[in-house]
Amino acid sequence: MFGRSHKKSDNSRYYEVLGVPKTASPDDLKKAYKKAAIKNHPDKGGDPEKFKELAHAYEVLSDPEKREIYDQYGEDALKEGMGAGGGMHDPFDIFSSFFGGSPFGGGGSSRGRRQRRGEDVVHPLKVSLEDLYKGTTKKLSLSRNVLCSKCNGKGSKSGASVKCSGCQGTGMKVTIRQLGPGMIQQMQHACNECKGTGETISDRDRCTQCKGEKVVQEKKVLEVHVEKGMQNGQKITFPGEADEAPDTVTGDIVFVLQQKDHPKFKRKGDDLFVEHSLLLTEALCGFQFILSHLDGRQLLIKSQPGEVVKPNSYKAINDEGMPMYGRPFMKGKLYIHFNVEFPDSLSLDQVEALQKILPPKPQSQLTDMEIDECEETTLHDVNMEEEMRRKAQHQEAYDDDDEDMLHGGAQRVQCAQQ
Numbered sequence: 054m055f056g057r058s059h060k061k062s063d064n065s066r067y068y069e070v071l072g073v074p075k076t077a078s079p080d081d082l083k084k085a086y087k088k089a090a091i092k093n094h095p096d097k098g099g100d101p102e103k104f105k106e107l108a109h110a111y112e113v114l115s116d117p118e119k120r121e122i123y124d125q126y127g128e129d130a131l132k133e134g135m136g137a138g139g140g141m142h143d144p145f146d147i148f149s150s151f152f153g154g155s156p157f158g159g160g161g162s163s164r165g166r167r168q169r170r171g172e173d174v175v176h177p178l179k180v181s182l183e184d185l186y187k188g189t190t191k192k193l194s195l196s197r198n199v200l201c202s203k204c205n206g207k208g209s210k211s212g213a214s215v216k217c218s219g220c221q222g223t224g225m226k227v228t229i230r231q232l233g234p235g236m237i238q239q240m241q242h243a244c245n246e247c248k249g250t251g252e253t254i255s256d257r258d259r260c261t262q263c264k265g266e267k268v269v270q271e272k273k274v275l276e277v278h279v280e281k282g283m284q285n286g287q288k289i290t291f292p293g294e295a296d297e298a299p300d301t302v303t304g305d306i307v308f309v310l311q312q313k314d315h316p317k318f319k320r321k322g323d324d325l326f327v328e329h330s331l332l333l334t335e336a337l338c339g340f341q342f343i344l345s346h347l348d349g350r351q352l353l354i355k356s357q358p359g360e361v362v363k364p365n366s367y368k369a370i371n372d373e374g375m376p377m378y379g380r381p382f383m384k385g386k387l388y389i390h391f392n393v394e395f396p397d398s399l400s401l402d403q404v405e406a407l408q409k410i411l412p413p414k415p416q417s418q419l420t421d422m423e424i425d426e427c428e429e430t431t432l433h434d435v436n437m438e439e440e441m442r443r444k445a446q447h448q449e450a451y452d453d454d455d456e457d458m459l460h461g462g463a464q465r466v467q468c469a470q471q
């Protein structure tokens with residue numbers, strides 16, 4: 054008796070919000086929106102939700118393509134195409150596109166944030182440890198977009214731009230495909246006629262300097278001041294030096310310092326570390342050597358008379374580390390890690406001579422008989438790292454055999470009980 058019921062989609066609410074009939078002309082819509090938006094503007098104490106709703110309704114109905122979708126399929130169809138509310142414009146942007154800013158005069162709107170912010174441009178900047186120790190200035194040549202000076206970023210000689218007819222100035226186009234009964238696919242893409250800008254400039258009116266692009270490339274040399282003691286990863290920012298674009302707050306150029314490895318010095322915070330190898334004789338009898346610092350100064354480093362330096366020990370020199378950022382007269386420590394190179398073997402004469410000088414060996418009272426009762430052993434050289442690696446591999450194989458081991462263990466228990 055009844056046909057299959059179709060869920061009637063709501064396609065009249067937007068008209069009600071704006072208070073216009075479904076037959077309203079674009080002009081009617083404009084007038085209705087303007088009146089209601091001023092009345093409900095949050096800056097004038099209006100309800101933000103209502104204001105948003107008005108902008109949304111107007112955005113849809115003022116776009117012939119969107120209006121068609123809405124009239125035919127309702128609100129949901131639009132939402133599907135937009136992906137969770139995306140693609141809709143900021144209600145304040147829509148509002149200011151009408152009034153070119155605040156209609157209340159005096160630039161008193163507290164909503165400056167609505168101006169689009171251009172992207173920051175981030176460059177890594179490799180610096181040597183010497184650069185960070187002494188401080189330096191690097192000149193970098195970069196090319197960036199700046200607003201065309203001839204047309205002031207308008208793109209046209211007359212300063213006029215015409216709303217793109219392809220997208221009604223929205224910069225976006227929506228295409229609809231009927232996939233099947235009740236199923237439509239909607240795709241939104243940048244308008245090809247205006248490259249998403251929403252406006253077109255006639256060939257005749259096009260600015261000759263920027264060819265209507267509104268921006269031109271400019272080469273600029275930036276002087277980057279790398280200060281003493283700056284750290285790896287520290288940022289140096291040039292505010293508002295990134296690409297310029299019309300109606301956009303220009304982003305920053307940000308340099309991120311990348312400290313290069315140094316062949317001699319390692320840095321940890323404000324401290325420096327160097328490795329130094331001593332011969333056994335130097336470790337026992339004293340040493341002195343020259344260390345060229347990062348600023349080219351020659352440091353004389355020497356032991357105290359009678360001092361013995363043990364292998365793998367550290368000594369430090371105060372105030373010869375890195376300068377501290379912001380307080381360059383303060384410096385960290387310079388640590389020296391000592392390695393001692395022992396001789397591989399000694400001649401019998403050397404052994405005899407050393408025995409006379411060095412502290413005596415522990416008194417060994419082993420009798421021949423005691424020694425006879427012991428088992429003889431042989432010490433051999435090992436590469437400990439390799440030994441450990443081999444043992445780790447063996448352990449893995451052993452772990453894989455866990456089950457077998459358990460069975461084995463269980464059997465043994467049984468045997469023991471019998």
Ligand SMILES: [Zn+2]
Binds near residue numbers: 245
């Ligand atoms: Zn367009």
Ligand SMILES: [Zn+2]
Binds near residue numbers: 201208209268
């Ligand atoms: Zn121009």
